Amino acid sequence: MAHAALPTAEPPGPPAAGPSGLALRRLALAAPGDAAGLTSQWRTVNGLRTHVRRSAERDQQGPPVLLVHGLAVSHRYLTPLAVALADTHPVYAPDLPGFGLSARPPNAYDPRQHAEHLAALLAAYGLPPVCVLGHSFGAEVAAALAARHPETVRAVVLAGPTSDPRARSRWGQVRRFLLDTTREARWQAPILLRDVIDARPPRVWATLSHSIHNRIEDDLRRIAAPTLVLTGSRDPLVPAAWRARAAELVPDARTAAVPDAAHNVATTAPWQVAEALRALLDTTIPDEPTNR
Template sequence: MRQIYFTRSITIQGKRVRYQVIGSGEPVILVHGLAASSLWWRRNIPALARHYRVYILDLPGFGSMRAKANAITLAEATEWLQTWMQHVHIQRAHFIGHSMGGLICIRFAARYPEQVASLVLVAPSVLFHQTSIRANILPMLAFLTHLSPAFFPIVCYDFLRAGPRTTLRFARELLSMNVRQDMQRLRVPTLLIWGEKDTLVPSIFAPLAQHLIHESRLVLLRNAGHACMFEQSRSFNAAVLSFLHAQTQTQERNHTEKNVTFPLLDS
């Protein structure tokens, strides 16, 4: 089946937003992390788009939205995402969020559960202890030194596009934001994916995240770090598609059961 692909620009709250759409079917929204962009999903989009309508956007302040005039705060990102969905006429979608994007998706699902069909949280930046930017310098260096040659240029390019000021401002917000209660409130199907060798958001946090999120599933990817969706894209894509297909089948079955009618029996 031929995939539908197009790029659109719209204005939200006086700010220009560009997003891409590829594929057809139920909507899947990709939300990238700190100092990242839609480029981080390049090894996942083709596989997802064979079965779903994939929406790829850059958060304000990052990627193609790097202009200062587009900047928002991390706290505003949830409402911004909801407003964007209204503008593009998406009532309900599957969400896949990486790192900071995972945190945004958690906050969104806690506030707008009726708009979330399912969640895939990829090494979400949920910190279970107080930390500081200085304490994250060594993990960041470890992340950079273990990047694959194919991924290193993307990381550098996106960091330069975001700039140190925007990155630092979002990082400070990220480190001070507690989403534990939001995680406990979640009642949507959730898949957690972590790279076993993640240095930025260590996989030691994965079991605790799974414990906090009601009936969530956890997948650990071997030989993968923080950017596990790029580093182990085949395993990642297989896990995500298996999860999404299961949710789609469950929702279709529930819809059928709600609409089934039974013939009246003669007494």
């Protein structure tokens, strides 16, 4: 298992002076309107109208990337990462059932139910195997998808995967989350507030219960695709020991940390995360042209 600390400087590609927090916030809250080459689509999957924020069709040569959000949020906070990836990969960032602009099922889904929904969504789009990046609770969903539908997954990025067995309780996760809020960029707050309002606190609480009862370890052992376990170096929800342990459980995994980033690494360090994803694909699987 290899480990790398990603550079603090932005890699080649993004503007020398990255977009401001205000610009990123406006971009994240733009849906369903078009913005920065991203557009909104809806697919009815298993009877649920599902919102997908996706990149415009162009001559991207990399495989499709599926971005899976966490338990209280939506596609919105993953928008900076979607933009960072869109030049080289078709990007799909769905709102999981009950979150964002997607329909709400009567009960909150657990990771396996979300994974089944995503497998059906990928089939509805007719996509080839994707690189799935799941963040936080979304990493639990991504692991379940890779374990149960390996034919749909080409590579896996588990960004800030929950939940560390040493804090696998409601209070354990809430305590770490509160610590994380002191380390995050403040411009994210309106985005996260909008997401919680859309999901509604009871669904957020029920999803947290599903997370702490989910043994992600069982799915990690079954992942056959090349995998990267990535966190921010200052992530209190996913400390270095849990990052390393999660990677050890996957047959073919490596780890990486983004210096100075906290839990929402996909939002606050999108260029570094995008480059880490591309490096995973470049070093494990030859590219196959894709344009969907």
